Amino acid sequence: MTERLSLVGLGKLGLCLATCFAKRGFKTLGVDIEERVVDHVNRGLAPWYEPGLAELLAQHGGKTLRATRDHKQAIEQTDVTWVLVATPSNPDGSFSNRFVESALRSLAEALRDSHKDHHLFVISSTVMPGSTDSAFIPLLEKVSGRKLNDGFSVGYSPDFVALGNVINGFLRPDLAVIGQSHPDSGKQIEAIHKQLCENQPAISRMSIINAEIAKVCLNAYITLKISFANSVANLCECIPTADVDAVTKAIGADRRISPYYFQGGLSFGGTCFPRDVHAYITLAQKHGVQAELVEAAHRVNKHQDEHLAQLVLSEINRSAGGKTLGILGLSFTANTSVITESPAMKLIGELLKHDLHIVACDPLASDNARAMLGSAVKYVDAAEDCLANADIVVVTTRDAKFKAAVEGYAANRPLTVVDCWRNIDPAKLPSQVRYVPVGKGATAAA
Ligand SMILES: NC(=O)c1ccc[n+]([C@@H]2O[C@H](COP(=O)([O-])OP(=O)(O)OC[C@H]3O[C@@H](n4cnc5c(N)ncnc54)[C@H](O)[C@@H]3O)[C@@H](O)[C@H]2O)c1
The missing domain is CATH 3.40.50.720 (NAD(P)-binding Rossmann-like Domain)
Structure with missing residues (x-):
């Protein structure tokens, strides 16, 4: 059973996830390069607003959740590290791996200097499919001097939460997707998800590449749904007495459709959907595949x-x-x-x-x-x-x-x-x- 874990990247998602881990009984070490964030966590104060964050930090910050700028402590004090740093968009729409690689490099250096038998890295940032196998694992092997599934193992477990509802999203998700480098690591990540969640989400274990593709596809699909509801809203505006809510509520009751993200109104925005759409299109183009639906969205x-x-x-x-x-x-x-x-x-x-x-x-x-x-x-x-x-x-x-x-x-x-x-x-x-x-x-x- 995992009692302690570390989480690198205390940003909009990572800090909430770290507080959720602490709430659910894990002794949690947060790592971030930003001194302000680390100080806030250790003083039990929220550095920004997200519903529920201030309350959880007041309860756990500086106690079962501590923070540091030193990646080495994550390797020394825990055997599992979640990596949830930013992956900003490149000009071509793909996600940049530079922060993930920088974090992994620091962790791998600490692992190289350590005598421990094993460490599990769980990458959670949104990445271009293929990144873990082609970039992250080779980097970890090279810098740590260890072999995959021997001195360390890797999982890819993306997040499907929405800003403004992050804590609830982590504690009560619909699904957990787990890409595993080895069945044992997948099993361990699954047990962590089960302890983290207050509900019983659908848990899917799979290869790392499939988990990476699933993440990008889920958001791309939601944008199709939002866009369809918006088209229906525009249609209803042109037809006397028509009402988009009457239409989407009725057809959203069909399980093949479902009512969520199906209201019709404004464009999708934020830090995820618009850039995930671009990333999907870029990925499809890279493989010579058409992406008409997502381009239309x-x-x-x-x-x-x-x-x-x-x-x-x-x-x-x-x-x-x-x-x-x-x-x-x-x-x-x-x-x-x-x-x-x-x-x-x-x-x-x-x-x-x-x-x-x-x-x-x-x-x-x-x-x-x-x-x-x-x-x-x-x-x-x-x-x-x-x-x-x-x-x-x-x-x-x-x-x-x-x-x-x-x-x-x-x-x-x-x-x-x-x-x-x-x-x-x-x-x-x-x-x-x-x-x-x-x-x-x-x-x-x-
Ligand atoms: N924001 C969302 O709604 C959302 C939803 C699902 C998935 N995601 C994905 O989650 C990831 C994180 O997103 P976010 O919005 O929390 O990002 P963010 O920019 O808010 O936070 C990233 C954090 O990582 C820290 N960081 C960067 N390099 C580091 C390093 N080497 N070591 C330690 N810390 C480091 C930064 O200081 C920052 O605090 C991204 O890949 C994003 O695409 C975001």
């Missing part, structure tokens, strides 16, 4: 951003009043500060070309947005201030605070609310508010 996604901008511009033209636009939600999804490829940020970029005043609210993400947009946008902390200052408000995420603010707003002048996820109850809006739900036919709108 990429095109549909781009179109969805243009579609939202057109919808908002047509509302601006329609409104007789001022031209101040409110944006409720800057991040790509609720409960995160991440604005990478966020539909709201792309919308703002487009609207700024039209000489509009923009007032935005998203306390978690506004620092990141300010760093990108500077003073072109005015930021407010309360959604009510955004509503009070704008003529048209676009609600881009399903944040409960935005819903409550819009539904509780006592409008004393005309206001248009564009609701991208149909999260707001139009019956609660005063008569001065024009309600424009994305994905509903004209006469279905209030």
